[in-house]
Amino acid sequence: MASSTSEYASEYPANVSFDPAFKKFFEDFYAVSDTPDAHERYVTFFMPDATLVMASKKAVGSDEILALRKGLWEKVSSRVHRPLKIFPYGPNSDQVMLHGTVRYGLKAGGDASVDWAAYARLAKTGDGKVKMGFYQVYLVRFFSLLLSLIFTLSFLWL
Structure with missing residues (x-):
C-alpha cells in the first residue's frame, strides 16, 4: 500500500489506480x-x-449538512481524524470504503477515541472540483465491537 506525507494521508491498495x-x-x-x-x-x-449519514443522524442538502456539522461540535472541543486506509471499489472508481480513527477532546473534560468506517461516493463538478454526493460514517466503540465479536464467536463454538 502506498501513502503520501500529508498528516491526513491514507494508504491505498497499490494495484488499484485512484x-x-x-x-x-x-x-x-x-x-x-x-x-x-x-x-x-x-x-x-x-x-x-448530497446525503450525509453520521451514525444515526441523516442530513440531506447543504442546510441540513450545516446543521448536522454544527451539532457535531456541541460537546467536542477538538477532534483529530486519522483516515488510515481508503479502498476504491475498483480501478478509477468514484466510490470508496474508508477506515480510520478519531480522537475527541470533550468540552466536559477528558477525551475519547473511536474507530470508524465510511462509504463515500465522489463526483467532479463542471469546473473539476471534487465533492461528495453521499457519505455515511459508521462509528465503532470498543465495547460494542468486543460484544459483537464474542457473540459471533459463541456461535462458532456451538
Missing part, C-alpha cells in the same frame, strides 16, 4: 473536519443535494 484529485480531496476534507469553526467550509465538500 484519481490523485480524490486522494487530495480526502486529505483536505479531514483537515477541515478537524477545524472547529469551519462549518461553512465543511459543507463545500458536498454536492448541494
Whole structure:
C-alpha cells in the first residue's frame, strides 16, 4: 500500500489506480473536519443535494449538512481524524470504503477515541472540483465491537 506525507494521508491498495484529485480531496476534507469553526467550509465538500449519514443522524442538502456539522461540535472541543486506509471499489472508481480513527477532546473534560468506517461516493463538478454526493460514517466503540465479536464467536463454538 502506498501513502503520501500529508498528516491526513491514507494508504491505498497499490494495484488499484485512484484519481490523485480524490486522494487530495480526502486529505483536505479531514483537515477541515478537524477545524472547529469551519462549518461553512465543511459543507463545500458536498454536492448541494448530497446525503450525509453520521451514525444515526441523516442530513440531506447543504442546510441540513450545516446543521448536522454544527451539532457535531456541541460537546467536542477538538477532534483529530486519522483516515488510515481508503479502498476504491475498483480501478478509477468514484466510490470508496474508508477506515480510520478519531480522537475527541470533550468540552466536559477528558477525551475519547473511536474507530470508524465510511462509504463515500465522489463526483467532479463542471469546473473539476471534487465533492461528495453521499457519505455515511459508521462509528465503532470498543465495547460494542468486543460484544459483537464474542457473540459471533459463541456461535462458532456451538
